[in-house]
Amino acid sequence: MPNASIADLIEDRFGVRIDPGSDVPGEETLARVLARRTHRRYADRPVPEPLLQTLLACAFSASAKSDLQQSGVILVRDPAKRATIAGWIPDMPWIAQAPVFMVWIGDSRRIRRICDLRGKPFGNDHLDSFLNATADCALAMQTFILAAEAAGLGSCCISAVRNHAQALADLLEMPKWVFPVAGLCLGWPDREGFISARLPLSLSVHTDRYDDSRLEEEVDGYDRRREARNPTPPEKQRDRDLYGTSPAYGWSEDKARQVSHTERDNLGPFVRRQGIGLE
Structure with a gap:
């Protein structure tokens, strides 16, 4: 949506009109965030090393719990290691194709x-320590993504690396108390991509108490809005051999089918083997 206003971008993403008026402070940055999109196809063009290091400096300028700074990233530059990871996740060829691939930890x-x-004891070997490090990593990674997009780059998060957490930790020589959060592809987009519609703000924003009393109607409306923009062909419906073809397929049906399969149930044992307490 070239030259779209903030109100247009919000309506396109969330299906609701919110007009902040003219002369909004930081309007260019807000518009860039609202227009952000995932990119899985990249031009055959390297990312200059000084630019990459600048983006990493932006990433680690993110907020960090109590200034403990418990995030990190491993740049996967060894072709053999990259090929190994791509081989584990063959339905995501962009892992092998992206100019840059990294694993956030x-x-x-x-x-x-x-x-x-x-000479001090570490007195926080419990679940909150794990959450703190995970949150620090997520904040740094998202800050990197936004900085990259400001520079004209595109990216795609790869949570599927956690399906292979132990093998990935072995491959990238992660020692005790270090764990993978997500992979990230980075490169110059070779096409514009599209803005993904999101759930209505009324389902995500609560005031004073949690309230999902309108979940069914809000999700139904969201499904219809999303499918009207990007219909799912019957042959693209997930798990048709198990659940059949639905005439009213949408985001909610797709995600319900997705999470009906147990996945990553070995992650807790892996994290414990890394020496991190989860109690």
């Missing part, structure tokens, strides 16, 4: 080593 190791260096 939660790093609870650094602070524990610092405690040892300073």
Whole structure:
């Protein structure tokens, strides 16, 4: 949507008109965030190393819980290692094709080593420590994504790397207290892509208490809006051999089918093997 207003971008994404008026502070940045999209197809053009390092500096300028800075990233530059990861996830060829591929990590190791260096005990070996490192990593990764998009680059998160958490940790030599959060492809987009419609704000924004009393009608409306824009052909419906073909297929049917299959139930044991307490 070239030259779209903030109100247009919100309506396109959420199906509701919110007009902040003219002369909005930071309008260009807000519009860029509202227009952001995932890219899985990249031009055959490298990302200059100084630009990549600048984007990483932006990433690690993100908020960090109590300034503990428990996030990190591993740039996967070894062709053999990249090919191995791509081979684990063959339905995502962009892992092999992107000019840059990286794995974002939660790093609870650094602070524990610092405690040892300073002769202090680490007194937080429990679930909240895991959540803190994960949140730090997610904040840094999203900041990287937004910085990359501001520079004209596109990206695609790869949560499927966690399907192979132990093998990935072995391949990338992650020591105890370090764990993968997501992969990320990066490159110059070779096409514009499209803005993905999101659930209505009324389902995500709550005031004073959690309220999903209108879930059914809001999701039904969202399904219709999303399918009207990007219809799902019957042959693209998920798990037709198990669930058949639905005449009213939409986001909710697709996601219900997706999560009906157990996935990554070995992640907890892996994290524990990395030495992180989850109690």
